[in-house]
Amino acid sequence: MYLGIDLGTSGLKLLLLDAEQRIIATADAPLSAQQPQQGWSEQDPQAWWAGLELAVAALRHQAPAAWQAVCAIGLSGQMHGAVLLDARDQVLRPAILWNDGRAALECAELEQAVPDSRRISGNLAMPGFTAPKLCWLRKHEAALFARIRKVLLPKDWLRLQLCGEAISEMSDASGTLWLDVGARRWSATMLAACGLDETQMPRLVEGSSLSGTLRTELARRWGLPPGVKLAGGAGDNAASAIGIGAVAPGQGFISLGTSGVAFLVSDGFRPAPAQAVHAFAHALPASWHQMAVMLSAASAFGWVSRLTGSADAVSLAAQVAQLPIADRERAPLFLPYLSGERTPHNNAAASGVFIGLRHEHDAAALGYAVMEGVGFGLLDGMQAMGQAGPGEALALVGGGARSSAWGQLLAAQLGRPLYRPEHAPVAAALGAARLAWLADGGELAQVCPPSGGELLQPDASMQAMLQARHARYQALYLALRAHF
Numbered sequence: 001m002y003l004g005i006d007l008g009t010s011g012l013k014l015l016l017l018d019a020e021q022r023i024i025a026t027a028d029a030p031l032s033a034q035q036p037q038q039g040w041s042e043q044d045p046q047a048w049w050a051g052l053e054l055a056v057a058a059l060r061h062q063a064p065a066a067w068q069a070v071c072a073i074g075l076s077g078q079m080h081g082a083v084l085l086d087a088r089d090q091v092l093r094p095a096i097l098w099n100d101g102r103a104a105l106e107c108a109e110l111e112q113a114v115p116d117s118r119r120i121s122g123n124l125a126m127p128g129f130t131a132p133k134l135c136w137l138r139k140h141e142a143a144l145f146a147r148i149r150k151v152l153l154p155k156d157w158l159r160l161q162l163c164g165e166a167i168s169e170m171s172d173a174s175g176t177l178w179l180d181v182g183a184r185r186w187s188a189t190m191l192a193a194c195g196l197d198e199t200q201m202p203r204l205v206e207g208s209s210l211s212g213t214l215r216t217e218l219a220r221r222w223g224l225p226p227g228v229k230l231a232g233g234a235g236d237n238a239a240s241a242i243g244i245g246a247v248a249p250g251q252g253f254i255s256l257g258t259s260g261v262a263f264l265v266s267d268g269f270r271p272a273p274a275q276a277v278h279a280f281a282h283a284l285p286a287s288w289h290q291m292a293v294m295l296s297a298a299s300a301f302g303w304v305s306r307l308t309g310s311a312d313a314v315s316l317a318a319q320v321a322q323l324p325i326a327d328r329e330r331a332p333l334f335l336p337y338l339s340g341e342r343t344p345h346n347n348a349a350a351s352g353v354f355i356g357l358r359h360e361h362d363a364a365a366l367g368y369a370v371m372e373g374v375g376f377g378l379l380d381g382m383q384a385m386g387q388a389g390p391g392e393a394l395a396l397v398g399g400g401a402r403s404s405a406w407g408q409l410l411a412a413q414l415g416r417p418l419y420r421p422e423h424a425p426v427a428a429a430l431g432a433a434r435l436a437w438l439a440d441g442g443e444l445a446q447v448c449p450p451s452g453g454e455l456l457q458p459d460a461s462m463q464a465m466l467q468a469r470h471a472r473y474q475a476l477y478l479a480l481r482a483h484f
């Protein structure tokens with residue numbers, strides 16, 4: 001039995017997978033992020049651990065026999081976050097997350113200090129990445145910076161608690177800006193530019209390799225056998241890719257999580273920094289991917305459902321599903337930049353905008369506008385990757401994939417079929433469990449797209465209307481850019 005742990009931004013998800021790749025049970029625990037200042041985003045690593053303990057208790061209770069048979073664990077998690085440890089491995093401050101925009105100035109300074117930065121890292125320096133955060137800390141929290149002995153990514157801090165070793169893997173390390181992504185090793189040049197060196201970095205493995213053994217004391221307390229192995233695992237997006245079987249060039253997915261992601265496996269290391277496209281290592285050796293990342297996606301829908309007093313996202317999504325096409329055409333437009341944006345704008349200052357509000361607009365119209373705005377952002381991301389237009393079906397994953405209506409709208413916006421696998425909201429946890437299975441000797445050939453689910457074809461009757469609204473959406477950003 002294989003355990004997948006996915007440390008998402010809005011919740012921690014666990015999944016048990018058997019050796020025949022069947023999902024046996026899942027459990028989760030909610031998490032929240034703090035915004036101590038506008039544009040900042042932080043979480044306390046102790047809350048991640050408390051969430052893990054809670055979800056473990058739920059999973060043990062739900063599937064006791066399967067739980068006791070766990071032989072390997074895979075980790076997945078929100079990327080880029082900076083967990084800072086002192087000489088005794090104690091956390092020095094709350095982790096600064098992937099959607100924190102405080103380090104915009106430091107990005108420019110870092111690229112100036114290392115003119116080769118985009119070639120080495122394959123990526124544009126963007127505020128959510130880990131390196132600019134450390135540059136910000138060096139400037140604004142100098143005493144704390146001097147005490148940093150290790151910098152870990154969120155899921156790798158969980159690994160430290162699980163096995164006592166500081167280890168990361170290539171896919172998540174790609175999002176630090178300290179990795180030479182093509183060569184798959186730490187870059188001394190990028191580290192030095194941030195006042196750091198390799199001793200402060202975790203050891204690197206591949207996602208499908210082994211990375212330690214569960215601590216004996218923890219195994220005993222959790223009722224697991226001794227010797228449970230840990231796999232390298234992956235950043236949550238590469239993990240989702242493994243979860244939906246995206247291992248060959250051209251395969252990929254759209255994710256509606258707290259963030260929005262368009263992810264495609266590439267045929268090699270293909271940097272496109274000028275478009276704010278991410279070019280990262282995949283979770284498998286000698287494999288890379290590209291992705292376009294939005295900083296608010298299903299989180300924007302959660303926000304509008306709270307704002308409109310809807311019972312929850314599910315009930316607002318059900319109202320949106322009933323909205324006739326004529327009402328959709330009259331709905332306001334929404335720019336979904338509630339946390340700034342990465343792809344394609346790389347603009348931490350961008351903010352959310354509704355335009356065209358009228359007395360007749362109700363919660364469903366606003367909910368539709370948010371779903372549509374997120375979809376246009378993903379279309380912009382596909383364009384940035386040179387992948388807009390018809391193509392192979394992509395999977396739809398993440399919490400927002402619970403809404404079939406949102407998936408239907410997205411398929412029409414992207415002009416591509418989308419398939420919604422049965423376990424779409426836990427694709428990353430599934431990928432983590434699959435990486436544990438691969439590290440334990442499983443065969444890559446058996447990592448395939450999950451069977452079942454729903455295939456969503458683009459609805460041609462909506463496309464002319466959506467194209468016109470997309471053109472207005474793009475023009476709006478350009479018109480408003482100077483005002484953010």
Ligand SMILES: Nc1ncnc2c1ncn2[C@@H]1O[C@H](COP(=O)(O)OP(=O)(O)O)[C@@H](O)[C@H]1O
Pocket residue numbers: 008009010011256257258259298299300301302303313314317397398399400401402403406425
């Ligand atoms: N039926 C639904 N329709 C639209 N959005 C939903 C639905 N159910 C959950 N969500 C949204 O999904 C998000 C959580 O997605 P998830 O992939 O679990 O995020 P993360 O991995 O970042 O924690 C929440 O913001 C929530 O509002």
Ligand SMILES: O=C(CO)[C@@H](O)[C@H](O)COP(=O)(O)O
Pocket residue numbers: 008009010077078079080098099128175235236237257258259260261278293
């Ligand atoms: O920053 C990125 C990817 O570059 C985000 O995709 C994070 O990895 C957070 O993921 P979710 O919590 O939205 O799944």
